[in-house]
Amino acid sequence: MKCNKLSTGSPDLNMLLGGGLERRVITQFYGEPASGKSTLCLMAAAECLRAGKSVIFIDTEGFSVERFSQVAGGDGAEELAEHLYLFEPVDFEQQGLMIAESEDLLRANREHPVDLLIMDSATALYRTELETGKETLRRLSHYMVKILGLAKKYDVPVLITNQIYVDIDRKRISGLGGTALEHISKAIVSFERLDGTRRAVLRKHRSRPEGLSFEFEITETGINRI
Ligand SMILES: Nc1ncnc2c1ncn2[C@@H]1O[C@H](COP(=O)(O)OP(=O)(O)O)[C@@H](O)[C@H]1O
Numbered sequence: 001m002k003c004n005k006l007s008t009g010s011p012d013l014n015m016l017l018g019g020g021l022e023r024r025v026i027t028q029f030y031g032e033p034a035s036g037k038s039t040l041c042l043m044a045a046a047e048c049l050r051a052g053k054s055v056i057f058i059d060t061e062g063f064s065v066e067r068f069s070q071v072a073g074g075d076g077a078e079e080l081a082e083h084l085y086l087f088e089p090v091d092f093e094q095q096g097l098m099i100a101e102s103e104d105l106l107r108a109n110r111e112h113p114v115d116l117l118i119m120d121s122a123t124a125l126y127r128t129e130l131e132t133g134k135e136t137l138r139r140l141s142h143y144m145v146k147i148l149g150l151a152k153k154y155d156v157p158v159l160i161t162n163q164i165y166v167d168i169d170r171k172r173i174s175g176l177g178g179t180a181l182e183h184i185s186k187a188i189v190s191f192e193r194l195d196g197t198r199r200a201v202l203r204k205h206r207s208r209p210e211g212l213s214f215e216f217e218i219t220e221t222g223i224n225r226i
């Protein structure tokens with residue numbers, strides 16, 4: 001078995017997660033827009049690429065080459081991007097197909113094996129329907145089961161991001177996708193915007209107490225603890 005945790009590229013986030021992203025499980029980052037989710041996905045991708053591995057990045061929100069380049073370290077970014085497999089589905093039909101397609105990349109026995117699967121975000125393409133539609137929720141669950149199967153079969157971590165909504169019944173802010181998405185994610189970190197800064201809070205973990213947190217700011221190259 002490979003080392004169980006994969007670095008996120010942020011020492012603070014690694015510490016929060018007890019070392020990094022766990023293999024064979026889904027880690028979920030949820031939070032409001034501009035809370036830092038995509039930045040952290042790019043950091044994790046760049047870290048994995050720097051280690052000589054490949055990354056599958058399913059982006060439903062429009063991948064920013066410029067932001068990747070900033071986070072991946074400027075001039076070296078182009079070289080790193082050679083092993084970044086980017087999928088940009090435009091609807092959830094395609095999202096499902098691309099999850100299935102990514103298995104070919106995971107299966108391939110290459111010099112730079114895929115060591116991380118990112119889906120940023122898991123829920124953007126369902127957004128409006130998720131708040132109401134049961135069928136959409138079933139479909140999302142199905143995709144998550146599929147991606148979890150890939151994580152287990154190929155011994156890689158899966159990182160997904162998720163948007164939030166105000167859950168009136170439970171009187172709190174929740175991630176989209178309801179309890180199904182909450183259940184299938186073994187580690188969950190929420191991101192909040194404070195006055196100019198951000199806070200990451202551990203919401204769910206198998207071996208760490210919930211509620212651990214740290215504050216940070218978003219910078220040109222990623223995030224900095226403050
Ligand atoms: N080069 C940069 N320097 C500082 N802040 C940046 C830079 N690029 C983007 N940001 C900030 O990052 C935030 C967006 O972060 P992002 O990770 O995309 O959030 P999310 O994915 O949660 O919506 C915005 O507040 C934006 O101002």
Ligand SMILES: [Mg+2]
Nearest residue numbers: 037038039061
């Ligand atoms: Mg984002």
